[in-house]
Amino acid sequence: MTQTHTTSQTRLERGKAALAAIDGEAGENVIASLAGIAPDFATYLLEFPFGDIYSRPDLSLRDREIATIAALCAMGTARPQLEVHIAAGLNVGLTRVEITEILMQMSVYAGFPAALNGIAAAKTVFARREDQGI
Amino acid sequence: MTQTHTTSQTRLERGKAALAAIDGEAGENVIASLAGIAPDFATYLLEFPFGDIYSRPDLSLRDREIATIAALCAMGTARPQLEVHIAAGLNVGLTRVEITEILMQMSVYAGFPAALNGIAAAKTVFARREDQGI
């Protein structure tokens, strides 16, 4: 999976393509949930994180998801987004074992409860994908 | 850089070797600073994070440092350790550009101040290494 963008794409187009590649259906659900209350925020979410940041060429999507999974696990304040990015990690090439290693490592930096809750999130995501036959 | 450990090594020996390879002199300074007040904690630090976690084979040290730099930048509560691990990232194969990408990405998950402060930490580390001719 590579990050390519032609300069003729708008940020919004680039962000939509990146969101689809990284987060898949879960990302589209987030965008849809904003429709009735903060549609401009859906646009910003597509444009800045996905159109700007994830589309930058100097770090692979796999490496970017390591960073995101680690940060969300360590912060411990964003369970829904941690689940989305554990699935995203699998989408861009991380294995279940690698994701579990990242979450275990967070015990060193954010404590055992953060790691345990991150591993519980992974368990939920892994089970959901098995149910879906992915 | 690979993580190898023979089972005949103790956790402490393995941790000392891992700390030296990853954190270099900065890690040894941390250990030394604990001597007068909490020497057992220096042992735990060598044994658990370095002897146990960083010595596990299923995630490379480069990937582990992506996770650590991201988490410490996002948490925003551990500037000294963030600087140590930005240097550690360079030690295990991350480039300055990659580290800067990780820190920039944290603006999405922990806000712009966290990213700005992380970039300031990187600037300090990069300058220090230039002074040292590394």
Next chain:
Amino acid sequence: MTQTHTTSQTRLERGKAALAAIDGEAGENVIASLAGIAPDFATYLLEFPFGDIYSRPDLSLRDREIATIAALCAMGTARPQLEVHIAAGLNVGLTRVEITEILMQMSVYAGFPAALNGIAAAKTVFARREDQGI
């Protein structure tokens, strides 16, 4: 809505009046939930935050709720209280649009997940009030 207090009121009386004006029924539920386990804490909650702080004259209740909604959204650790204060914001004169702007802005200071979870809290509160015909 103005903050007035005569010096003859006790802190507790002033706090009860402020809580009723700001948080309404949701605030009374919080007080009730403490009855069986920590009744003194219910008193402190009425006296200090509401009798002392929210009753001070130099900042309007509307401005105070901007501050509280922003802080709770950014911290990301207090969903029940964020919902109470989103409703409180509506009670003291903030519009739904203004509250949504505050929450969106938190993406800059605490990251997109904090803002998304804050917006989800607002969606819940706005829907609940529609169900109640408010």
Next chain:
Amino acid sequence: MTQTHTTSQTRLERGKAALAAIDGEAGENVIASLAGIAPDFATYLLEFPFGDIYSRPDLSLRDREIATIAALCAMGTARPQLEVHIAAGLNVGLTRVEITEILMQMSVYAGFPAALNGIAAAKTVFARREDQGI
């Protein structure tokens, strides 16, 4: 309740004994939940927090649980673990009144929402034990 360990015990054996004494069944559920996804992390959890830290002689288990309950309440990011340690506090000699005092005090250091959510966790734990006739 005292912390004793003979040097002939392994860290794992000592950790298992400490976990059983402190967390009881709740601790065993945590270990069991890791079996399918991160069994090594269950070992680390037994060895480092319980085999190393909680088994140290210079602070009583009662004092250690004061520290843990306070920290988890203040952080506000680990509700399941806060519940486990409120029960653990009761197991090692803290009274319900003392635990409630600790949680109330957290309003000073981490704000009223953290204290309120901590008290809600205690209410859940106390009720569960009454249902179990403990």
Next chain:
Amino acid sequence: MTQTHTTSQTRLERGKAALAAIDGEAGENVIASLAGIAPDFATYLLEFPFGDIYSRPDLSLRDREIATIAALCAMGTARPQLEVHIAAGLNVGLTRVEITEILMQMSVYAGFPAALNGIAAAKTVFARREDQGI
């Protein structure tokens, strides 16, 4: 102070104008500090927080700074940015008394240490401006 933007302005132009109006010289120092290490991040900082968010018409800059000061004080992880935004609050119409009220109120939501450290930041900013005769 009003937020106006004509659609013919680019996000970057709009962001530069907003940054100058809100943060003044302190904002320009932040941008300058990024030049040697992460110039694209300076562009993002101008474009998203300032060009997109602060330029939105449905919340005044004064109200936006209440939200930002409250959030940064409550988070307690971004002292340099808190100082910039206390000064920004004064720039867009908040009084010293109002800013102090916001910071005091944070004792309720994030604890007394967060409020004390926020008030210390305000003291620094207020003194600096007196030295500069502002």
Next chain:
Amino acid sequence: MTQTHTTSQTRLERGKAALAAIDGEAGENVIASLAGIAPDFATYLLEFPFGDIYSRPDLSLRDREIATIAALCAMGTARPQLEVHIAAGLNVGLTRVEITEILMQMSVYAGFPAALNGIAAAKTVFARREDQGI
């Protein structure tokens, strides 16, 4: 050291006595620092944390300081207050060894950097008292 208060004392008087007993000179410096900017907040600080909370009889001051040191170490956002309360812990009967145990234990709940930074704070406080011949 016991917590006694006669009902004829005001909260402010009780708070002043508690602050003097617990925090000593460091507490008075905090109060003094508020004089020019937020004198009412100094009053609240004396009245609520010290006059209300620390004066409650059902938990000893020694136990209360265990809770406060643990919470501030785990949060990692309030170094000045952590130092004040490490000294306060010594004032109310905790030993250096006990305080170091509490801080080490925080590695389990908030990560090794939080514990390392807490131990560094203790080192500073212990050295300062030796300089003062305490």
